[in-house]
Amino acid sequence: MQSRPRIPEATVARLAVYLRVLTGLADGGRRTVSSGELASAAGVNPAGLRKDLSHLGPCGTRGVGYEVSTLRDRIAGVLGMETAHACVLVGIGNLGAALAGYGGFGSRGFEFVGLFDASPARVGQQIGGLPVRPVAELEDVVAATGATIGVIATPAEVAQPVCDRLAAAGVRSILNFAPVTLSAPAGVDVRQVDLSVELQVLAFLDKQRGAVPGVRLDALAPAGGMA
Structure with a gap:
């Protein structure tokens, strides 16, 4: 067949x-x-x-x-949405916390089973019903939960090592929000989401339509300079 x-x-x-x-x-x-x-x-x-x-x-x-x-x-x-997909998220800054707390993923078949951050100040916080764990526990949680998708929302300089660890732990699909291109081994799919690039594309399209030029930031500053 x-x-x-x-x-x-x-x-x-x-x-x-x-x-x-x-x-x-x-x-x-x-x-x-x-x-x-x-x-x-x-x-x-x-x-x-x-x-x-x-x-x-x-x-x-x-x-x-x-x-x-x-x-x-x-x-x-x-699309493989008949079953739930277990996900882990690394990097609980502003963006990572927003992703972890968003309730819409569950209704679309995605469930966060582990949240991780390197900052001791964030470890132990509860977001979306899950505790933030130290990054040292990443491999153990992936093994215990069978997570197949990893989400990276870390600073650019640590995103590649996180990608390497996720791949070595058995994660085969990675969604990367860090502003850096990642290198992954064969068999690991990486999708890049760079918000600044998307905004730049929109700015270009806006310019192509002949939109009114944007306001300069220094024009918005109060007398005496930017706060």
Whole structure:
């Protein structure tokens, strides 16, 4: 039996967006949705949507559209969301604490099972019902919980050693918020989320549209200089 061709990474990212939209529609009681509606809500064109969904096999009915719950469940299965994924998070600064305390991950199949930080001042704090542990316990927690996903929210200078430890402990998927490119061994997938880069892209797009130039920071300072 031939296996289905590998789904391109860009398509996988869009499938995750479709899943979010479909979940919202299902929660609101919708039973069917047209390709145009789904595409518009996901920010893609209908032809692109249909091409993405073609990787899943026959999905919709001409003139009717897609059954919301059926398509949601099929995409969830393809993305591996039928079971919960145990995650560990390293770096409990402002960003890390916000991620750890966000309750929306659980409803999407992700559960933090370990929070870690190198600062003695943060160790022992409770965030989202979990205690912050010392980084020295990282490997033991990964082994005990079977965590498969690691989230790095540390300063740039320590992100690579954390990545190395996560990979050595058996974590095979890493989401990196540190502003540095990580090197991971074969078999370990790393996704980079650099918020400053995303803001720079938005600033460029804003400039391309001929937007009003931004206000200089020194123009906002009170007389006598910045506080």
